[in-house]
Every structure is written in structure tokens, then in C-alpha cells.
Amino acid sequence: MAALSFQNLSRSFGDIRALDGVSADIPEGSFLALLGPSGCGKTTLLRLIAGLDRPDGGSLHIGETLVAGPEQFIGPEARGLGMVFQSYALWPHMTVAGNVAFGLNRLGRADRATRVERALHTVGLSDMAGRRPHELSGGQRQRVALARALAARPRVLLLDEPLANLDAHLRQQMLAEFRRIHAETGCTMVFVTHDQNEAMAVADLIGVMDRGQLMQLGSPQDLFQRPANEMVARFVGHGRTLPVTVVLRGTRRCRFMIGGCTFTLPGIAPPGPAWLCLHPSDLTLSTNKSGLVARVTDLRFEDGYQVAHLWLEDLPEAAPLVLRLDHPLVLGAEVRVTVRGGWVLPRAAVSTPSFQTVPA
Structure with missing residues (x-):
């Protein structure tokens, strides 16, 4: 009851x-x-x-x-x-x-x-x-x-x-x-x-x-x-949302493009414009020349980690991404980052409240 x-x-x-x-x-x-x-x-x-x-x-x-x-x-x-x-x-x-x-x-x-x-x-x-x-x-x-x-x-x-x-x-x-x-x-x-x-x-x-x-x-x-819309994605866990294009939707997973790179992650967005919802734990530095090109715009030490703000060169209008590391970077350095987690939402979800949990 x-x-x-x-x-x-x-x-x-x-x-x-x-x-x-x-x-x-x-x-x-x-x-x-x-x-x-x-x-x-x-x-x-x-x-x-x-x-x-x-x-x-x-x-x-x-x-x-x-x-x-x-x-x-x-x-x-x-x-x-x-x-x-x-x-x-x-x-x-x-x-x-x-x-x-x-x-x-x-x-x-x-x-x-x-x-x-x-x-x-x-x-x-x-x-x-x-x-x-x-x-x-x-x-x-x-x-x-x-x-x-x-x-x-x-x-x-x-x-x-x-x-x-x-x-x-x-x-x-x-x-x-x-x-x-x-x-x-x-x-x-x-x-x-x-x-x-x-x-x-x-x-x-x-x-x-x-x-x-x-x-x-x-x-x-x-x-x-699994945030229901852009507001929840940005508010909970200090998340970020990036505009992406979904090219293929499977069962609870989406293949999408961002900055010339293709990724496949959990999501519910149909083909077309979408939001990629990210948290710092969803990003990692690339060890090779693959991944998104980014520049380090800010550095700070917080809770035992080096916290870096990264500006994506292919998405200059997007808010800086946040990356937590166990080693320092150089301010102004160019790096590449790989997306290893996140949630893909339809772009229209920003204006549609959800009163229930998004199903797993």
C-alpha cells in the first residue's frame, strides 16, 4: 500500500x-x-x-x-x-x-x-x-x-x-x-x-x-x-550531457557517433539526435591515438584524486568534461579520452518529465 x-x-x-x-x-x-x-x-x-x-x-x-x-x-x-x-x-x-x-x-x-x-x-x-x-x-x-x-x-x-x-x-x-x-x-x-x-x-x-x-x-x-532527461543527468552526480548522433539502436544499447568516433553504450534513443549522459567514471585516458581529442583547461586535487576539466575540440559548445585520475596532467596539454560508460537518451527527453523509474 x-x-x-x-x-x-x-x-x-x-x-x-x-x-x-x-x-x-x-x-x-x-x-x-x-x-x-x-x-x-x-x-x-x-x-x-x-x-x-x-x-x-x-x-x-x-x-x-x-x-x-x-x-x-x-x-x-x-x-x-x-x-x-x-x-x-x-x-x-x-x-x-x-x-x-x-x-x-x-x-x-x-x-x-x-x-x-x-x-x-x-x-x-x-x-x-x-x-x-x-x-x-x-x-x-x-x-x-x-x-x-x-x-x-x-x-x-x-x-x-x-x-x-x-x-x-x-x-x-x-x-x-x-x-x-x-x-x-x-x-x-x-x-x-x-x-x-x-x-x-x-x-x-x-x-x-x-x-x-x-x-x-x-x-x-x-x-x-539511467537518468530520464537532461536535467536529471546534469544534476545527479554532477553529470555532463553531450550531443551525439545515434546510427543504430539495438536491445537497450545504442551505437552513436561523436567527434568522428563511434561508440556503443546502453541507451534508449532511436536513430537521430540524442544526448550522451556522462559521469567522471565513464571516461578514461586513451593509451593510443584513438578517442576524442581534448585539452586540459583546469586541474585541482580533490579527495585523493587529480581532477581535470577537459574541453573537447570537436564540441566547443559543450560544457567541459570532468576526469578523475591518480596522476597529474599538464595544464593546457592535449589528450585523448575514451568513453567507456554512459547512458544515451533521445534529444526530446529534456522536456519530458518521468514520474517512474526508467526500466533497466
Whole structure:
């Protein structure tokens, strides 16, 4: 059963179309990341799920319950959701246990204490129940906010860029905590972020959004290896797209020409103009005189690798390709590169969102 279901959801603010006909079904128990550039509509969609805003059109179901539609709207307090905010939103005068217990007044004292104890145990803060928020680190305060949401046993847990205020080391720790807690609780989670590394690290399902539309919904591997259109190809994994010409299409493979060279790679493009979607791992330096002629335009050291930007002489209008190497090149040098991987898309795919995973 779907934990969340959107049908043609739309929301405008004046002349700005924040959401433009978003449709998707999110399976029960999923860890969904909503990913995209600033202003793409991901936070607007999260607010509609939470009941903090109303859609202009379409419908939204949580489980089998219609919570927003043309003649129906259920407020946030009756949706059975939990939410973790970017700012933590903790009461400074309350203890950790008091913050977690906030909102559980409908329970008896014994049941409330049990819920608090279990929630704090889940996030690893059992020994800090008596502390105040100012006595905690940023990562610990984030865990308190998470424990408070989990204590209410929500049907769906919403995470609104919860790691934005943490340093890089704490973000990695909290990503591991999110993965562990999701596996332990089985709760459906919706995680909003503009950081694709965060999304790839925690989510089993990612929705890439752009200009109010859901461009593709799929696993991290699907989005990386089989992007549905040019926007997804360029956004996920810092990919590049090159214009190519497909000369022959087989079963899930395409033979194409680029810069006078012919390659055969996985793809779904018919003969004619197409896009070749590439990541740095799809390129390698040629050891002979074959391959595409390129010039080194930039060099930097990153994560233990030499990262080179390469300008293709046969495609001067294309963005520079990125190549990761274990040895340095010379700035300005002419090299040849071979394409050993990638995904070939029809050229028209740039304007056609895909709401489902591209089949393998």
C-alpha cells in the first residue's frame, strides 16, 4: 500500500507556479528524498504533505485517507505525521525528556514516560534525559528533535533539511543515524534536501524536482545510471550531457557517433539526435591515438584524486568534461579520452518529465 499518494498536485504563489501537476505513489516504509535546486518546489510539496499549506489543485492521500482535495482538507494536527525542522524547535526551558514528551499529553503518565524512554533509547540519548538544550551539541539537539517526532509514532516522518545547521562531520553521523532509525522503525520518511550526497546516502527512493515538476522518481542507482532527461543527468552526480548522433539502436544499447568516433553504450534513443549522459567514471585516458581529442583547461586535487576539466575540440559548445585520475596532467596539454560508460537518451527527453523509474 502507498504511504503517500499525490495526484496532479499544484500550488501557485501569485504568478509563480511552485508545484505544477505532481503525481506519484510512495510505498509504505520508504525513505524518500526530495532533491533539487533551490526554488524547485520540494519544500512546497513537504508543506502540502504536512498540512501547513493547501494545494490549488489535485489531491493528496496519506495511506487510504484523502487529506487534501477539491472538497476535503484535514489539518496537520489530525494527519498523524511527525516533523523535524531545520531549526530543531526545542523549548530551551525544558529538559530533553520534557521536549520529547511535549505533545504526548493525551497519554497517561506511565505510557508517556515509556514512550519518552523508548524514543531516547532509539536515538542514543537515554543518559541525557535531564539535560537542557543549551547543554547539548548540535547533533544531540537534532537527535532530541528526532526523538520527539518518533515518540508520537507517526505514520510518516517529515524531515525538512534537518542537517543544514550541522558541520560536515556531524552531518555524516546523523546520516548514519537516520539510516539506522529507518531500518529499526520501518517508518516512512520524507527527507527534503538540496544536497545530492545526503540524498544518495540515506534514501532508497529519490524524487528529483525542477521548476515545480517531478522530473524522475527512482532509486539512487537508477537516477545515476539511467537518468530520464537532461536535467536529471546534469544534476545527479554532477553529470555532463553531450550531443551525439545515434546510427543504430539495438536491445537497450545504442551505437552513436561523436567527434568522428563511434561508440556503443546502453541507451534508449532511436536513430537521430540524442544526448550522451556522462559521469567522471565513464571516461578514461586513451593509451593510443584513438578517442576524442581534448585539452586540459583546469586541474585541482580533490579527495585523493587529480581532477581535470577537459574541453573537447570537436564540441566547443559543450560544457567541459570532468576526469578523475591518480596522476597529474599538464595544464593546457592535449589528450585523448575514451568513453567507456554512459547512458544515451533521445534529444526530446529534456522536456519530458518521468514520474517512474526508467526500466533497466
